[in-house]
Amino acid sequence: xxxxxxxxxRLFLRERSGPAFGVGLPILLLIIFGNLPFYHERRDDLxxxxxxxxxxxxxxxxxxxxxxxxxxxxxxxxxREKGVLRxxxxxxxxxxxxxxxQLVITLVTALVAVTALLLVARFAFGVGLPRQPAGFLIAxxxxxxxxxxxxxxxxxxxxxGRAANAIGAAVFYPLVFFGGLFLPVETMPPALxxxxxxxxxxxAVTAMTDATNGHWPHxxxxxxxxxxxxxxxxxxxxxxxxx
Numbered sequence: 001x002x003x004x005x006x007x008x009x010r011l012f013l014r015e016r017s018g019p020a021f022g023v024g025l026p027i028l029l030l031i032i033f034g035n036l037p038f039y040h041e042r043r044d045d046l047x048x049x050x051x052x053x054x055x056x057x058x059x060x061x062x063x064x065x066x067x068x069x070x071x072x073x074x075x076x077x078x079x080r081e082k083g084v085l086r087x088x089x090x091x092x093x094x095x096x097x098x099x100x101x102q103l104v105i106t107l108v109t110a111l112v113a114v115t116a117l118l119l120v121a122r123f124a125f126g127v128g129l130p131r132q133p134a135g136f137l138i139a140x141x142x143x144x145x146x147x148x149x150x151x152x153x154x155x156x157x158x159x160x161g162r163a164a165n166a167i168g169a170a171v172f173y174p175l176v177f178f179g180g181l182f183l184p185v186e187t188m189p190p191a192l193x194x195x196x197x198x199x200x201x202x203x204a205v206t207a208m209t210d211a212t213n214g215h216w217p218h219x220x221x222x223x224x225x226x227x228x229x230x231x232x233x234x235x236x237x238x239x240x241x242x243x
Contacts, residue, residue: 026063034125057208068147078161086243131214142225143204149232156239
């Protein structure tokens, strides 16, 4: 498992698109937002916080969604399309370890991306670190599991790598909208806000925002993430084809 995860990590880094999109793009957006003066103005509709304070948890969730929906599905669907999974199925390695290695790579990359975002926000723009670190860690872990399960479901449904890219994008953009990237959840109309809270990215942002503000993440948001993780994983396991 260690050797397989190490090999998958080298392949992941060699492609460069995964680290660029999963780690680099959210940091680039943070730098752009952080250099816009109105992102530093405190707003009553955000509870006295600045837009930049609000967007840090959103960008964390955005990074996790990029990894799970735009990076992971094409890799697994491409392995199936090229016959890699079929060949591994006949070896002691087995396809389950391949999925486990992909999960490890996603978790490690997510850890790097989240840590980098929080540190850049703190030391470059003065945004405070989460005041409830344990709650933030749990919310981030559950969000990673929920979104990774959704990514596995996309990989299961896609016949090949190109289709996985297209399906992943079709799932990704509505999720990041309801996650608040284009309009913070606090400023959404009530109907949109209710839909947002029911999505994995909206629930993740809600839980992370609670922890950032010093509160334990709301139990409904955590249960929503657990439900998405369990439901998507079960559906992916049922639909997944090794060849």
